[in-house]
Every structure is written in C-alpha cells, then in structure tokens.
Amino acid sequence: MTTRKKKSEQAVEPVYDGSIINIIELHKKFGDFDALKGISLEVMPQQVVVVVGPSGSGKSTMLRCINGLEQATRGHIFIEDVEVTHRATDINKVRQKVGMVFQSFNLFPHLTALRNVTLAPTKVRKVSQDEANEKALALLDKVGLKDKADAFPAHLSGGQQQRVAIARALAMDPDVMLFDEVTSALDPELVSEVLDTMKDLAFEGMTMMVVTHEMGFAKEVGSRLIFMDEGLVVEDGDPETIFTNPQHPRTQDFFSKILSHI
Amino acid sequence: MIQLNEEGQNISEFEKPEVSGWAKASLIMGILGLTAVPVVGAILAIIFARIAKRQILQTDLEGDGLATAGQALGVIGLVVVGLAVTVFLMQDRLREFSRDFFDWDTMKYSIPLLGQGFLVTLKLALVSEACILVLGLIVALLRISRIKIFRFLAAVYIDVIRGIPLILQIFVIYFGLTYLGLNFTRFTAGVVALTVCYAAYEAEIFRAGIESVHKGQMEASRSLGMTYMQSMRHIVLPQAVRRVIPPLSNEFIMLTKDTALVAFIGLGEIFLTGKEIMGKKANVTPLVGVALFFLLVTIPAMRGVQYLEKRLARGD
Numbered sequence: 337m338t339t340r341k342k343k344s345e346q347a348v349e350p351v352y353d354g355s356i357i358n359i360i361e362l363h364k365k366f367g368d369f370d371a372l373k374g375i376s377l378e379v380m381p382q383q384v385v386v387v388v389g390p391s392g393s394g395k396s397t398m399l400r401c402i403n404g405l406e407q408a409t410r411g412h413i414f415i416e417d418v419e420v421t422h423r424a425t426d427i428n429k430v431r432q433k434v435g436m437v438f439q440s441f442n443l444f445p446h447l448t449a450l451r452n453v454t455l456a457p458t459k460v461r462k463v464s465q466d467e468a469n470e471k472a473l474a475l476l477d478k479v480g481l482k483d484k485a486d487a488f489p490a491h492l493s494g495g496q497q498q499r500v501a502i503a504r505a506l507a508m509d510p511d512v513m514l515f516d517e518v519t520s521a522l523d524p525e526l527v528s529e530v531l532d533t534m535k536d537l538a539f540e541g542m543t544m545m546v547v548t549h550e551m552g553f554a555k556e557v558g559s560r561l562i563f564m565d566e567g568l569v570v571e572d573g574d575p576e577t578i579f580t581n582p583q584h585p586r587t588q589d590f591f592s593k594i595l596s597h598i
Numbered sequence: 599m600i601q602l603n604e605e606g607q608n609i610s611e612f613e614k615p616e617v618s619g620w621a622k623a624s625l626i627m628g629i630l631g632l633t634a635v636p637v638v639g640a641i642l643a644i645i646f647a648r649i650a651k652r653q654i655l656q657t658d659l660e661g662d663g664l665a666t667a668g669q670a671l672g673v674i675g676l677v678v679v680g681l682a683v684t685v686f687l688m689q690d691r692l693r694e695f696s697r698d699f700f701d702w703d704t705m706k707y708s709i710p711l712l713g714q715g716f717l718v719t720l721k722l723a724l725v726s727e728a729c730i731l732v733l734g735l736i737v738a739l740l741r742i743s744r745i746k747i748f749r750f751l752a753a754v755y756i757d758v759i760r761g762i763p764l765i766l767q768i769f770v771i772y773f774g775l776t777y778l779g780l781n782f783t784r785f786t787a788g789v790v791a792l793t794v795c796y797a798a799y800e801a802e803i804f805r806a807g808i809e810s811v812h813k814g815q816m817e818a819s820r821s822l823g824m825t826y827m828q829s830m831r832h833i834v835l836p837q838a839v840r841r842v843i844p845p846l847s848n849e850f851i852m853l854t855k856d857t858a859l860v861a862f863i864g865l866g867e868i869f870l871t872g873k874e875i876m877g878k879k880a881n882v883t884p885l886v887g888v889a890l891f892f893l894l895v896t897i898p899a900m901r902g903v904q905y906l907e908k909r910l911a912r913g914d
Contacts, residue, residue: 405817405821428823431821431822435821442815459824460824460828505821505822508823
C-alpha cells in the first residue's frame with residue numbers, strides 16, 4: 337500500500353483525477369483493419385477490471401496499447417498522470433509502472449527463474465544483485481515457487497512458468513498489472529494455480545486489467561467487467577449484474593454461448 | 599536331393615547340411631588367385647562362386663558365406679593384379695609423381711618454414727575472425743534497425759560484398775588503401791579485406807539468428823522497462839548467438855582456408871611460403887605440406903562443429 341501513498345503525493349497536476357489508467361477515444365488500425373474504434377475507459381486504483389469478448393474484438397490490442405507494445409493510431413492513454421501516447425514520453429519509464437503477463441509466458445529460456453525475475457530490476461533500476469535476489473526470492477515464495485529459483489524455464493510446467501512470469505512483472509513494483517489471456521495456453525489442470533496467484537494479488541489491492549475467458553474468475557475476483565466487441569466497449573459494469581442481466585444483444589449472445597458450458 | 603531335415607526327425611539324428619562343393623572350390627580358387635595362380639584363379643573363384651550361389655538358391659545345400667568369401671577374394675585378386683600391371687606399365691611416371699609430390703627430403707626441409715607461414719595464417723584468421731564478429735554483428739543490427747537508411751545501407755553493403763569474388767576485394771582493398779594514402783602492412787590489408795568480405799556473410803547469419811528468437815522475448819523484455827539495446831544484449835542476442843554457433847564456426851573454417859588468397863598481395867602466409875619453396879626446389883611436395891597443415895586445423899574444427907551442433911540440439 338505504500339506505493340499508493342507515494343503516488344498521491346506525486347499527483348500534482350490539477351486535472352489528474354487519481355486514475356491509474358485513463359484511455360480516451362483510442363483508435364488502432366492494422367492496415368485497413370480497425371482493431372479499436374474509439375475506446376474510452378478509466379481504471380481506478382485497486383480495481384480488477386476483467387475484459388471479455390469474442391476473439392478479434394480488440395481486447396489484447398487494447399492492453400498492448402496501454403504499455404506501448406502497439407502504437408495507438410489516434411486517441412490518448414494516460415498511466416496515472418503521464419501520457420503514454422505523447423511523443424516526448426519515455427516509454428521505458430512508463431512500462432516500469434505497468435506489469436504485463438502474456439499468454440505465451442515469454443520467460444527468458446536462457447536464464448534461471450530467479451534471474452528472470454532479477455534481470456529488469458538490476459538492469460533498469462540498477463538495484464544491486466543481492467538486493468534483487470532477496471526480493472525475487474520473496475516474490476517467488478509468494479507465487480509458491482521458491483524452490484524452483486534455480487530451475488530453467490524448460491524444466492517448469494506451464495503453470496509454474498506463468499507464475500514466474502507474474503513474479504517477474506511484480507519485481508518492478510508496478511502500479512497496475514495487465515494480464516493478456518494468461519491461462520489460455522495452459523493445460524486445464526494448471527489453470528487454477530495461476531488464477532489463485534492472481535486472486536491473491538487482487539486481494540492485496542493490486543490494480544489489474546485481466547483479459548480472460550475464465551468467467552468464474554471474473555465473477556469471483558472482478559470488481560468490474562468490460563465486454564468488448566468489434567473494437568468497442570459494449571458493456572461496462574458490475575460483473576454479477578452483467579452476467580445475470582446483460583443489456584446489449586451482443587453481450588447476451590456472447591454469454592449465452594459461453595455460459596452454457598460452465 | 600537328400601532330405602536332411604524331414605519333419606518328425608529327432609534332433610539327435612539331425613545331420614549337418616552338406617556344403618556346396620562349388621562354394622568350397624570357389625574359396626580355394628580365391629586363395630590361389632591371390633597366391634600361386636593369379637588372374638586364372640581369381641576368375642575361376644568368381645565363376646565358381648556364381649555357380650555355387652545358384653545351386654544354393656535352388657537346393658538345400660549350405661555354403662553361401664563361403665561362396666561370398668571366394669567371390670570377394672577373386673575380385674581382390676583381380677584388382678591387385680590390375681594395380682600391379684598399372685604400376686609396372688607406368689612406373690616411370692609414378693616414380694616422377696611420388697618424387698615431385700611426396701619427396702621426403704623436401705618435406706623435411708619445408709616443414710619448419712611452412713610452420714612459420716602457418717603461424718601467420720592462423721594469426722590472420724584469428725585476428726580477422728575477431729574483427730568479423732564485431733563488424734558482422736553491427737551490420738546485422740543495422741540491417742534490422744527501425745531506421746530506414748541504416749537498413750538500406752546495411753542491405754547494400756551485404757549484397758555488393760557478397761556479389762564480388764573475395765580475391766578481387768583483396769586486390770581492390772590493398773591497392774585502394776594505398777591510393778587513399780593509407781600505408782597498411784600486407785597483414786593489416788589482409789585483415790581488412792577478409793573482415794569486409796566475411797562480415798557481410800556473418801551479418802546475414804546473425805540476422806537470421808536474431809530473427810529466429812520469438813518476438814515475444816523482445817516484448818516481454820521491453821514490457822519490463824528495458825530499452826531496445828538492453829533487451830537485445832541481455833535477452834535476444836544470448837539466445838540468437840547460441841543458435842548460430844554452428845554456421846559461424848563453418849564460416850570460420852572457410853575463412854581459415856581463404857586466408858591463402860592473401861598470398862596474392864604478397865603476405866608470407868603458408869600458401870605463399872609453400873609456393874616459394876616449390877619454386878626453389880622445383881618440387882610440389884611443399885604444397886602437399888601446406889594442404890596437410892590446413893587439414894591439421896580444419897578437420898578437428900569440423901568435428902568440433904558437429905559436436906557443438908549435437909550438444910546445442912540437445913540443450914534446446
């Protein structure tokens with residue numbers, strides 16, 4: 337929680353309303369394809385925003401625009417009071433505040449689990465290796481993998497790799513975590529260990545944006561649900577309400593298709 | 599034919615099958631063909647073996663192995679006779695050949711001199727390779743740079759250099775440098791020429807290696823706040839280099855051999871040394887010595903590459 341306090345001290349700009357992520361009229365084109373057609377969305381501290389929608393609806397593209405992995409075609413994105421989409425912004429600084437976990441883990445295969453976690457703090461923050469190790473071990477302990485610190489990614493299961501990836505992102509002390517379909521590439525029996533780690537994180541007050549197909553997680557952990565379709569936010573509100581009483585026909589259609597399987 | 603192993607027969611009554619007489623004869627003829635009765639014995643051995651094999655196919659007789667042995671001895675006998683006749687007929691030429699290519703005295707005289715030349719060759723190869731690795735990596739990074747002009751220049755460099763014979767580049771660079779007022783030694787000029795040439799090839803190898811690293815690696819690294827260069831250095835290159843070690847080692851072997859081309863601008867490496875001794879002694883033996891020196895390095899190196907390939911393949 338200490339990071340939160342620091343942030344409110346930093347927030348000096350008068351217009352800044354305390355949001356962690358503020359997206360204004362975000363457009364993204366890939367060639368002729370409109371991936372995002374004007375997204376506006378504000379994420380407040382400690383919110384767990386679950387983003388659902390059919391594939392190709394722009395969920396991942398939105399996440400990737402937030403930390404600058406994709407460049408917005410039009411519109412503005414703010415992380416706290418810094419505009420990601422501004423040309424003069426040092427994107428590397430912004431990314432330190434935004435942790436990201438990927439569908440395909442993307443652990444560094446030539447480094448041990450521990451080194452995966454300590455690399456960025458030592459290279460970017462210039463933290464000493466000892467200090468970084470200590471913190472990394474604590475984080476690995478938190479995700480239940482302290483005993484795997486010296487293992488290489490190839491010797492870890494998918495679920496373990498994904499938990500190391502979460503620890504790796506947490507090592508930079510981010511203010512918000514983005515999860516891009518992090519359980520989609522996992523064997524079914526490994527999904528819960530990753531979701532449990534994310535649940536713990538949410539209960540600790542981490543601000544999270546979670547693109548997922550795990551409706552159970554959305555219901556239990558999500559403080560807000562966003563339904564996207566064809567590059568637009570179609571519905572935005574309390575998960576329980578949207579599940580039980582979706583307003584938009586497209587949301588109704590989507591949930592009728594997937595909820596029947598649960 | 600006698601039925602030797604009729605059904606119901608007791609094992610104790612089982613008789614050893616008879617061996618074909620033709621097969622035995624073939625083996626005997628084969629031995630004779632190599633000793634007392636050359637040519638005729640060998641030919642008979644082959645003929646008998648064929649008869650024996652046909653017989654064995656059609657009947658229950660044994661001795662196929664014997665027939666094969668006879669046949670082989672027959673063939674060997676013919677080859678030995680053939681060689682002996684050739685050597686006898688061409689003995690003058692062969693004597694000249696062995697004197698010109700494998701003269702022991704000349705070899706003894708050449709080896710220390712060639713060894714000195716070979717040290718120059720090795721130094722040239724190693725110094726060049728070090729420069730090539732650096733320049734090749736830089737060109738590869740420019741080739742995949744986001745800045746268009748860098749990409750363009752790197753592509754032009756790679757294509758032009760790869761399109762010109764190395765021997766031409768060596769001449770052009772050596773004389774070109776002199777015109778520019780750069781009085782390089784022959785060794786330096788050789789290093790520059792080999793570096794400029796080989797860096798173009800190794801740049802392409804590096805590029806392929808870098809591009810073979812999944813782009814998620816770069817994204818994950820960048821998402822942690824690392825810069826492009828930090829990500830390249832700590833994440834992408836370590837993985838890329840591991841994958842290209844075998845092709846890079848092959849390039850190094852080729853480079854070692856191509857150092858011989860620098861002899862054409864007069865650098866006293868092993869090939870030029872060998873050529874000079876050859877001229878002085880009017881004997882080709884020194885060049886055979888040069889070849890042996892190269893093999894001394896290249897064969898272990900090739901084995902080494904193969905070992906590396908296996909180890910790296912297992913590691914992934």
